[in-house]
Amino acid sequence: MSITDIQLEENLAHHDDHHDDHHEQSFISKYIFSTDHKMIAKQFLITGIMWAVIGGGLSIIFRLQLGFPGADLSWLKPILGEWIDAEGSIDPEFYLALVTMHGTIMVFFVLTAGLSGTFSNFLIPLQIGARDMASGFMNMLSYWMFFLSSAIMFISLFLETGPAAGGWTVYPPLSILSDAIQGSGGGMTLWLVSMVFFIASTLLGGINYIATVINMRTKGMSFSRLPLTVWAFFITAVIGLLSFPVLVAAALLLVFDRSFGTSFYLSEIFIGGEALPNIGGSPILYQHLFWFLGHPEVYIVILPALGITSEIIATNSRKPIFGYRAMIGSMLAIAFLSFIVWAHHMFVSGLNPFLGSIFMFLTLIIAVPSAVKAFNYITTLWRGNIVFTPAMLFSIGLVSFFISGGLTGIFLGNSALDINLHDTYFVVAHFHLVMGSASFFGLMAGVYHWFPKMFGRMMDKTMGYIHFWLTFVGVYLVFFPLHYIGIAGFPRRYYAFTNFDAFSTFGDLNTFVSIAAIVTFAAQFLFLFNFFNSIFRGRKAPENPWNSNTLEWTTPRNPGHGNWPGPIPTVYRWAYDYSKPGSDSDFIPQHIPLSQTPESNFPHEEELAKSEVISEDNGAHESH
Amino acid sequence: MIKDVQMNEPITGQVRAMNPKKFAMWLIIVSIVMLFISLSSAYIVQQSDVNWPTIEFPRMFVYSSVVIVLSSVTMHWAYIAAKRNNIKENRVALVLTTILAAGFIWAQYTAWDILTNVQDVNFRGGHAAESFIYVLTGLHIFHLLTGVTFLLIMLVASFQYKVHSRSMVKMEMCTTYWHFLGGLWLYLFLFLELNN
Numbered sequence: 115m116s117i118t119d120i121q122l123e124e125n126l127a128h129h130d131d132h133h134d135d136h137h138e139q140s141f142i143s144k145y146i147f148s149t150d151h152k153m154i155a156k157q158f159l160i161t162g163i164m165w166a167v168i169g170g171g172l173s174i175i176f177r178l179q180l181g182f183p184g185a186d187l188s189w190l191k192p193i194l195g196e197w198i199d200a201e202g203s204i205d206p207e208f209y210l211a212l213v214t215m216h217g218t219i220m221v222f223f224v225l226t227a228g229l230s231g232t233f234s235n236f237l238i239p240l241q242i243g244a245r246d247m248a249s250g251f252m253n254m255l256s257y258w259m260f261f262l263s264s265a266i267m268f269i270s271l272f273l274e275t276g277p278a279a280g281g282w283t284v285y286p287p288l289s290i291l292s293d294a295i296q297g298s299g300g301g302m303t304l305w306l307v308s309m310v311f312f313i314a315s316t317l318l319g320g321i322n323y324i325a326t327v328i329n330m331r332t333k334g335m336s337f338s339r340l341p342l343t344v345w346a347f348f349i350t351a352v353i354g355l356l357s358f359p360v361l362v363a364a365a366l367l368l369v370f371d372r373s374f375g376t377s378f379y380l381s382e383i384f385i386g387g388e389a390l391p392n393i394g395g396s397p398i399l400y401q402h403l404f405w406f407l408g409h410p411e412v413y414i415v416i417l418p419a420l421g422i423t424s425e426i427i428a429t430n431s432r433k434p435i436f437g438y439r440a441m442i443g444s445m446l447a448i449a450f451l452s453f454i455v456w457a458h459h460m461f462v463s464g465l466n467p468f469l470g471s472i473f474m475f476l477t478l479i480i481a482v483p484s485a486v487k488a489f490n491y492i493t494t495l496w497r498g499n500i501v502f503t504p505a506m507l508f509s510i511g512l513v514s515f516f517i518s519g520g521l522t523g524i525f526l527g528n529s530a531l532d533i534n535l536h537d538t539y540f541v542v543a544h545f546h547l548v549m550g551s552a553s554f555f556g557l558m559a560g561v562y563h564w565f566p567k568m569f570g571r572m573m574d575k576t577m578g579y580i581h582f583w584l585t586f587v588g589v590y591l592v593f594f595p596l597h598y599i600g601i602a603g604f605p606r607r608y609y610a611f612t613n614f615d616a617f618s619t620f621g622d623l624n625t626f627v628s629i630a631a632i633v634t635f636a637a638q639f640l641f642l643f644n645f646f647n648s649i650f651r652g653r654k655a656p657e658n659p660w661n662s663n664t665l666e667w668t669t670p671r672n673p674g675h676g677n678w679p680g681p682i683p684t685v686y687r688w689a690y691d692y693s694k695p696g697s698d699s700d701f702i703p704q705h706i707p708l709s710q711t712p713e714s715n716f717p718h719e720e721e722l723a724k725s726e727v728i729s730e731d732n733g734a735h736e737s738h
Numbered sequence: 739m740i741k742d743v744q745m746n747e748p749i750t751g752q753v754r755a756m757n758p759k760k761f762a763m764w765l766i767i768v769s770i771v772m773l774f775i776s777l778s779s780a781y782i783v784q785q786s787d788v789n790w791p792t793i794e795f796p797r798m799f800v801y802s803s804v805v806i807v808l809s810s811v812t813m814h815w816a817y818i819a820a821k822r823n824n825i826k827e828n829r830v831a832l833v834l835t836t837i838l839a840a841g842f843i844w845a846q847y848t849a850w851d852i853l854t855n856v857q858d859v860n861f862r863g864g865h866a867a868e869s870f871i872y873v874l875t876g877l878h879i880f881h882l883l884t885g886v887t888f889l890l891i892m893l894v895a896s897f898q899y900k901v902h903s904r905s906m907v908k909m910e911m912c913t914t915y916w917h918f919l920g921g922l923w924l925y926l927f928l929f930l931e932l933n934n
Binding site: 321322 | 784
């Protein structure tokens with residue numbers, strides 16, 4: 115196995131002594147089959163960015179169809195080929211495939227792998243003070259499983275029968291019977307194969323994150339001193355570990371039904387008047403299994419973004435995070451509740467109304483910890499010395515989306531209102547704000563904030579500001595009108611509404627949304643330019659550009675394999691000693707002993723300082 | 739979990755509760771448990787929903803249960819032998835465990851054979867109740883095969899003198915996993931019997 119693995123089993127002190135004389139790595143072991151968590155994080159990030167471009171591009175294509183129905187799209191022929199018919203309109207079945215792939219790509223490949231994969235990998239070892247993950251080899255395997263899964267999903271886009279088209283939830287019987295829709299043929303098979311590798315990747319990654327956080331924290335890094343980012347990644351990994359196996363079960367039975375003639379999800383199906391032989395199954399079973407993953411999955415997507423936001427908002431408000439324990443408590447509460455609310459996705463599936471009211475009750479409880487988090491963000495900002503870095507703006511943007519999108523969740527969680535609102539654009543607007551845009555802003559905030567540590571250079575600020583404002587305003591212009599469209603009764607996933615007179619008054623609004631979407635999407639290319647340009651040509655970054663407290667900023671500009679050239683710093687305080695009364699500096703990093711800051715210690719800290727054991731080798735890289 | 743007590747503790751030593759790899763093994767077990775919990779609950783939900791035929795299980799499942807319990811015993815013997823640096827005994831016990839594992843797989847295969855050819859309980863084309871038996875037992879065999887692979891790795895390591903009291907991490911992981919797989923089978927067997 116990898117060097118790190120072997121070293122782990124040895125005495126750590128021994129490892130420390132011999133750290134500097136590591137050998138030069140070859141190109142392949144450094145950049146491709148790397149076991150270094152920082153390189154794996156960058157691999158996840160760049161793959162995630164590529165997927166975001168593809169996923170976003172698909173949405174622009176179907177927004178063209180929705181905003182300009184009947185327009186001549188034959189100029190898209192070079193990309194879409196036969197999917198554009200002779201009159202220049204998109205094939206209706208391909209429209210469904212576009213929607214399906216947009217959802218799958220964004221939820222799984224961008225916001226799960228791209229977000230957790232990048233920041234859990236990058237930040238966990240750096241912030242808890244570890245040389246690498248518990249198993250570098252498993253970590254590498256996790257990325258390459260994701261790569262394989264990505265490759266298979268990518269190939270499925272080019273099948274003659276098209277990629278999967280039954281919605282990102284791939285409900286049976288539609289996804290089982292290829293007589294029903296072309297996309298349920300080869301495209302669906304590749305979707306399932308791809309998801310198998312994706313789940314394997316997520317589990318391998320998650321097991322590593324949990325094992326690392328629990329077992330490899332540096333001296334003094336107790337759970338009550340962990341930065342909220344690490345708490346968020348840790349809880350996310352636990353949710354993933356418990357929920358993804360359930361998706362395995364759902365997908366496995368789906369595979370058997372599709373390819374082996376079983377009938378777990380099929381019963382009494384007639385095609386062209388002919389009965390299928392399948393008996394004893396139920397498509398509702400799939401929905402239960404799927405949403406048992408599916409609902410925790412939305413928290414897998416949002417929690418890392420919330421963790422990143424906590425860190426960035428505290429740093430850039432120059433204030434301790436408000437309610438550190440309440441933040442942890444609310445994340446734990448959200449994680450727990452996420453497992454017992456899945457049936458709110460199934461209110462209109464024939465669910466017993468009594469059961470519906472129980473799930474409604476449990477769902478609405480989630481508003482409490484969510485509100486606690488939103489409140490704590492705002493109170494952290496309140497009267498802070500706010501530094502508006504691009505990362506900070508994106509974090510504040512996240513809070514805005516989390517609130518405005520979260521509010522509509524209360525409508526949708528209501529089983530009576532849901533009869534009216536389910537499967538409309540209201541739902542689309544809700545989850546694109548609270549889960550899609552909020553997580554995406556968390557991802558962006560993280561990239562802007564940790565870019566200096568990732569690549570040793572700064573990103574361009576001005577471009578960051580323009581990117582933020584175009585995206586922030588754009589997102590609201592896209593998704594706010596969708597609420598109205600949803601309340602008006604527009605069902606999601608429909609190819610066109612031109613045949614219904616009742617909807618014709620909303621034609622302009624749809625055109626407006628499409629134009630806003632195109633502008634917002636175009637603005638992302640500014641980010642892409644800034645990102646890739648700054649990797650090579652950005653201004654060289656200082657070691658701690660944001661005057662932040664966490665341990666990653668004590669590493670050199672380009673942390674090498676093993677993260678700290680000397681011994682790992684010891685931790686003496688929590689991560690949020692910003693603007694501490696009495697202190698000259700407005701931040702005191704975690705590795706500064708309490709005994710060195712008598713002027714700012716609280717009485718109980720003064721007591722602690724007396725019993726503090728200062729390890730000789732501390733002060734790996736003073737950045738203070 | 740987060741108590742003030744922890745904050746006020748004097749800072750001593752690296753926080754390392756457990757070997758990270760052993761810990762990861764437990765996490766893998768958790769994910770497998772979740773997989774089988776979801777399938778069991780799917781079974782129960784489905785059973786309450788539709789007409790559910792009762793299926794007579796072949797006696798072979800009882801024999802295979804005995805075999806897998808025996809293999810757990812020999813596995814534990816191998817573990818204790820390794821801990822006591824008794825390398826020869828360790829090898830014998832590991833070989834016995836592998837043989838018993840093969841016996842279990844053979845027994846399961848025979849049971850399937852009886853189910854399909856004698857009792858006309860089919861994986862394909864039959865009622866979901868019939869398919870479920872194959873999915874549950876088949877998934878168990880799949881995981882058991884990963885266990886056998888681990889067992890073979892340990893066997894090779896043992897013949898290379900790499901398993902002894904000062905190098906027990908992998909041996910402990912293998913033992914844990916094997917006991918888990920045995921327990922999982924007993925659970926599945928009971929589950930299927932009781933829900934019939």
